[in-house]
Amino acid sequence: MGIRVEETPNPNAIKFTTESLIFEGTASVSVMPGDTSEHEIMNDLMKLDGVANVFGYQNFITVNKDFDAEWDELIEKVKEIIQKHGY
Numbered sequence: 001m002g003i004r005v006e007e008t009p010n011p012n013a014i015k016f017t018t019e020s021l022i023f024e025g026t027a028s029v030s031v032m033p034g035d036t037s038e039h040e041i042m043n044d045l046m047k048l049d050g051v052a053n054v055f056g057y058q059n060f061i062t063v064n065k066d067f068d069a070e071w072d073e074l075i076e077k078v079k080e081i082i083q084k085h086g087y
Contacts (some may be wrong), residue, residue: 003079008062012052014071017060017079018087028057041085048081050074071087 004017021079022041023029031042032053045054045061050069055062065071 003082005075005079010064012067013062013064014075014078015060015062016041016082017050018082018085020057022085022087023058024054028055030055041081041087044085045078046080048074048077051078 002019006015006017008015008071009074023039029037029039030053031033031037031046033046035046036043039056041052041061042056045051045063045081050073052064052066054064061078061082
């Protein structure tokens with residue numbers, strides 16, 4: 001299975017798309033600092049240093065980084081967490 005990494009118009013956000021469904025239904029999922037989610041994958045992503053917040057819908061998750069965090073370090077860590085959860 002592959003994870004497609006796509007830039008967004010926001011340089012502090014990157015979209016990670018999988019081939020399989022991560023979130024059932026038509027509701028989106030977002031986690032802000034201090035929040036927790038019923039979706040463990042979102043909680044694990046929020047634990048990464050440099051992640052500001054996360055947003056997910058069906059087969060993708062958008063990760064917003066802190067202004068001073070570097071994508072070079074974060075992208076692989078995000079992909080590892082997504083893969084750890086089987087996507």
